[in-house]
Amino acid sequence: MNSATFISKDVIRASFSAAMSAMYRTEVPAYGTLLSLVAKVNAETLAAAPELRHRLEQTDTLDRISEERHGAIRVGTPAELSMLRRVFAVMGMYPVGYYDLSEAGVPVHSTAFRPVGDAALKINPFRVFTSLLRLDLIEDAELREEARTTLETRQIFTAGAISLVEKAEADGGLGADDAMLFVKEIIETFRWHDHASVSADLYRRLHDAHRLIADVVSFKGPHINHLTPRTLDIDAVQNRMPKHGISQKAVIEGPPTRACPILLRQTSFKALEENVSFRNADGEWQAGSHTARFGEIEQRGIALTPKGRALYDRLLAQSRKVVRPAPDGSNADAYITALHDAFKAFPDDWDSIRRLGLGYFRYTPVKNFPRSALSTREACNIDMLVALGAVVFDPIVYEDFLPVSAAGIFQSNLGDDDSQKFSASPSQREFEMHLGTPVLDEFAHYEGLEKASIENCRRQLQPTALAN
Numbered sequence: 001m002n003s004a005t006f007i008s009k010d011v012i013r014a015s016f017s018a019a020m021s022a023m024y025r026t027e028v029p030a031y032g033t034l035l036s037l038v039a040k041v042n043a044e045t046l047a048a049a050p051e052l053r054h055r056l057e058q059t060d061t062l063d064r065i066s067e068e069r070h071g072a073i074r075v076g077t078p079a080e081l082s083m084l085r086r087v088f089a090v091m092g093m094y095p096v097g098y099y100d101l102s103e104a105g106v107p108v109h110s111t112a113f114r115p116v117g118d119a120a121l122k123i124n125p126f127r128v129f130t131s132l133l134r135l136d137l138i139e140d141a142e143l144r145e146e147a148r149t150t151l152e153t154r155q156i157f158t159a160g161a162i163s164l165v166e167k168a169e170a171d172g173g174l175g176a177d178d179a180m181l182f183v184k185e186i187i188e189t190f191r192w193h194d195h196a197s198v199s200a201d202l203y204r205r206l207h208d209a210h211r212l213i214a215d216v217v218s219f220k221g222p223h224i225n226h227l228t229p230r231t232l233d234i235d236a237v238q239n240r241m242p243k244h245g246i247s248q249k250a251v252i253e254g255p256p257t258r259a260c261p262i263l264l265r266q267t268s269f270k271a272l273e274e275n276v277s278f279r280n281a282d283g284e285w286q287a288g289s290h291t292a293r294f295g296e297i298e299q300r301g302i303a304l305t306p307k308g309r310a311l312y313d314r315l316l317a318q319s320r321k322v323v324r325p326a327p328d329g330s331n332a333d334a335y336i337t338a339l340h341d342a343f344k345a346f347p348d349d350w351d352s353i354r355r356l357g358l359g360y361f362r363y364t365p366v367k368n369f370p371r372s373a374l375s376t377r378e379a380c381n382i383d384m385l386v387a388l389g390a391v392v393f394d395p396i397v398y399e400d401f402l403p404v405s406a407a408g409i410f411q412s413n414l415g416d417d418d419s420q421k422f423s424a425s426p427s428q429r430e431f432e433m434h435l436g437t438p439v440l441d442e443f444a445h446y447e448g449l450e451k452a453s454i455e456n457c458r459r460q461l462q463p464t465a466l467a468n
């Protein structure tokens with residue numbers, strides 16, 4: 001097949017994202033409720049802020065918002081992780097960033113598979129936070145071995161999925177029929193199974209070691225555990241959730257409410273207790289329950305530079321020294337106040353954030369600005385172009401995750417009593433070996449987007465005649 005007849009990876013990803021959303025909506029009805037609430041709040045926010053709508057339109061980033069989701073899965077073996085890398089590559093999703101969750105008492109390390117180029121992100125920015133269980137963090141050697149053999153005997157991909165991945169790799173893409181089939185086969189990996197593949201006894205022992213270990217090891221596959229829509233006003237959604245019968249987490253994770261949103265803010269509703277059955281040694285099914293799947297929403301702000309990120313980390317740590325949010329929400333007000341106070345030190349207007357080099361921006365030439373009014377020197381200097389009104393700038397959206405936030409979400413869904421401690425051990429090299437490739441550097445990605453936009457301004461505004 002020649003490459004002209006291949007379906008674009010972006011299109012395959014968009015249809016995968018839509019299929020996952022449809023599946024999760026039938027599996028977890030509260031997700032549907034959240035989607036409608038988010039759509040309503042987003043429409044209201046845009047109606048009340050015409051300037052925001054205008055900038056999103058101008059930067060061609062409005063349409064993606066209603067389609068925007070991230071999901072999360074947890075896998076059990078290096079082989080599963082490396083196959084997932086190949087699966088996601090067919091959809092133009094690549095591993096960005098490394099997150100060590102053991103620091104937060106969760107025995108996994110993770111990356112986020114997502115599109116990386118500007119054009120791909122505009123079409124559909126679907127991301128999947130993907131965690132690999134760290135069996136080495138199970139202390140009990142016998143249990144560790146039982147978990148390992150259970151995981152080694154399962155196959156989380158259908159035969160059809162595997163052969164289509166191989167075909168896509170060999171040919172360099174998939175045609176229309178294969179692309180449709182690929183989405184259908186791959187969805188199977190993320191489906192919920194209410195029949196566990198372990199006995200009630202093994203489940204209980206895994207669960208006692210850590211709830212998350214039981215979640216990864218006990219089932220046929222890595223069921224999608226949440227799908228998160230993007231809202232333009234997370235405080236509004238958070239406040240309205242109870243009215244829609246959804247009880248949300250006590251505090252929003254991440255930075256406080258600001259005029260200029262930074263990074264990522266997230267909130268979630270607690271995992272559902274779901275009926276499952278366990279297969280006992282005598283072959284009989286035994287009724288039980290499992291909590292894994294939950295709902296989450298997020299608001300995305302500007303991607304911070306290493307300098308901005310260091311300031312963010314420092315201010316967050318500072319606020320947590322004053323008050324640590326209690327899982328039961330009892331000190332929520334005090335925490336929000338402490339967070340707010342600490343973040344007074346983070347400039348809250350786009351121009352200061354830009355001038356201080358705290359965030360990444362996309363620069364766009366102003367339409368009909370007279371090029372002839374610019375000298376060559378001015379046209380080469382982005383700050384001068386901004387000062388002269390020849391160029392406007394918009395924040396570049398943060399496409400990644402926050403380990404502390406991720407840990408908060410994990411914790412809130414593991415139950416408030418579950419605070420086992422694992423010693424922190426960053427193992428990025430090992431993770432990358434299992435993955436089969438190094439993870440991409442998120443900062444390099446944002447810097448590349450910013451630089452490309454500056455280059456574009458310079459090219460377009462270059463005076464026609466060399467003067468001055």
Ligand code: OOG
Nearest residue numbers: 072129401405406409410
């Ligand atoms: C993933 C939690 C991380 C986020 O939004 O930070 C995450 C998990 O619970 O498997 O999705």
Ligand code: NI
Nearest residue numbers: 072226228296
């Ligand atoms: Ni999430």
